[in-house]
Amino acid sequence: MKFSLAPRALGRANSLGLLVVAMVLGSFACENKHIGRPCGLSVSPDAGQTTGTTGTLDVALECPSRICLLPAQEAAVQSPPTTSLCTADCSSDDDCGDGERRNTSDTSDQRCKGGFVCKVAETVGDFCCRRLCVCTDFLLKDPTTQSYNTALPPVCQPTATNKLLCKNL
Numbered sequence: 001m002k003f004s005l006a007p008r009a010l011g012r013a014n015s016l017g018l019l020v021v022a023m024v025l026g027s028f029a030c031e032n033k034h035i036g037r038p039c040g041l042s043v044s045p046d047a048g049q050t051t052g053t054t055g056t057l058d059v060a061l062e063c064p065s066r067i068c069l070l071p072a073q074e075a076a077v078q079s080p081p082t083t084s085l086c087t088a089d090c091s092s093d094d095d096c097g098d099g100e101r102r103n104t105s106d107t108s109d110q111r112c113k114g115g116f117v118c119k120v121a122e123t124v125g126d127f128c129c130r131r132l133c134v135c136t137d138f139l140l141k142d143p144t145t146q147s148y149n150t151a152l153p154p155v156c157q158p159t160a161t162n163k164l165l166c167k168n169l
Contacts, residue, residue, distance in 0.1 A: 032098070034086050036085050037086040041056060068085070069087040070085075074138055080109075082138065089131065093116070093118050095118055095133065117148045123155050136148060
């Protein structure tokens with residue numbers, strides 16, 4: 001009587017092949033954009049300090065998206081104050097959900113405490129009308145709805161005039 005191990009070995013090879021394919025495909029599925037990682041601005045920050053509508057955006061090699069953001073300060077300053085943070089393009093708040101958050105037991109941690117929302121951070125310049133993940137530490141909540149204003153600003157509506165003013169429309 002002769003026994004063959006070929007079917008069993010073939011089954012293991014198929015399982016191993018499927019595992020390798022799943023690992024390769026899985027490595028492309030989720031990229032960590034490190035939203036919320038502290039980053040350094042190479043320009044003088046004109047935002048984050050006072051009220052206004054313009055944030056400071058800069059190219060930052062430490063950010064996978066290469067975008068470092070210090071939004072205009074709408075809300076009261078945190079203690080310690082939230083610093084400039086890596087951000088990324090988004091289309092909804094879900095795209096910002098995995099942002100790095102402040103370790104509240106570390107008094108020197110200046111990352112975002114409140115989380116991130118997807119909104120237009122800049123209405124002029126190279127980043128005009130691009131939706132980016134913005135730390136809520138800088139934003140005021142609407143007292144009626146208890147939510148953050150993430151509506152598209154009027155200057156970002158895709159009209160003929162606005163398209164002449166902003167290359168991102």
